[in-house]
Amino acid sequence: SGKTAAFLLPMLHYILENDIESHSYEDVAQPAGLILAPTRELAIQIYTEARKFSLGTVVKNACIYGGVGTNYQLRNMKERGCHIMAATPGKLLFLIGLGKISLKCLKFLVFDEADRMLDMGFIDDMEKLVANPDIPPKGERQTMMFSATFPEDVQRCALRFMDNYLFLVAGQVGAANKDVHQTIIEVAKHMKREKLVEYLRNFGDKEKVLVFVEMKRQADFVGSYISDNGFRSATLHGGRFQEQREEALSAFRSSQFKVLVATSVAARGLDIRGVGYVINYDLPKTAD
Structure with a gap:
């Protein structure tokens, strides 16, 4: 559908147009773009796509998620620097708490599969993130939420996290894909x-x-x-x-x-x- 490109390309344009620093060899990573994903697999996929789009440029990408060594991830960020970060909420907040990631330079904040994040119980982590004292006010950053459905919980989050947001719909919200044939099989x-x-x-x-x-x-x-x-x-x-x-x-x-x-x-x-x-x-x- 091109959804990943929709939020990555504006980040890349901003970073390259404004010659944004990667903060390599600094103790604290300071990404300009941050994408939150509900699962490790999705965070890795977004990171992989970011690397493809930024190939041949100075843009540095990082991926933060649980299940792998923290020191390994921190070492990579320090050596390479970080413009764009894809992350799962728990590991991100853990590293912010350690003082290894700062949000003070953040210009783009993306919640991918926002309804799924709420279903998985990440609402408190999302709230903590946007309440971080270092994060720029919502009027000074671009915040995007992508969601397959738009229940009331997601609408309330949009009101709190975003500034005078624009609601765009691709197709009909909650409708089944007409290109997919669906069959129900009754079986013991x-x-x-x-x-x-x-x-x-x-x-x-x-x-x-x-x-x-x-x-x-x-x-x-x-x-x-x-x-x-x-x-x-x-x-x-x-x-x-x-x-x-x-x-x-x-x-x-x-x-x-x-x-x-x-x-x-x-x-x-x-x-x-x-x-x-x-x-x-x-x-x-x-x-x-």
Whole structure:
């Protein structure tokens, strides 16, 4: 859809046009652009896209998320500097608390998948961020919120975080994509695994299949079952180590594995080419 480019390109233009410092070899990182994402995988994807867009320029990008060594991330930021930062809320606030990241030079603040962030309980972290004493007032920074839905919680956040904001809609809010054919299959609970394997056989191996489950343990259980039935699959959920999560997503993107069994960690924002089928193994709890 070009959403990532919509917030990255203005940042890059501002940084290059105004010759903004990267603050390399300083003890405190001072990004000009900050993008908050609800999951590590989305933060990494945004960081990767930022590197592509800024290739051949002086713009330095950083990615901050949990599950990896803090010293390693801090060392990279100090040596390279940082103009644009993609981060998950918890790790970002932790490093701000340590005095390793300052928001005083911030000109662009982006909340990507804002409704998902609220669903995952990040509202307090979002509030702490915009209440940080170093952050410029909302009238002196550009704040953007991207959301697949626009519930009341997101509207209230927009009023508090943004200055006289403009509401833009692509398509119809909350409507299903007309290009996607959707089917509901009624099946007995004890027959779900067999029915899933039956559909995987009918699909063939030309296109990738993304299977969503509700629980972490269910992801491992279903992944093992379909692997035992001859389908190379990977699992992705919050209970796996960060390295395992990155390997699983990379293997699925590269078609090393044709099936990915995931929890809601992979439900929003990830750009994965060649996915022909999405299966909700467990009935989603909400329409969104």
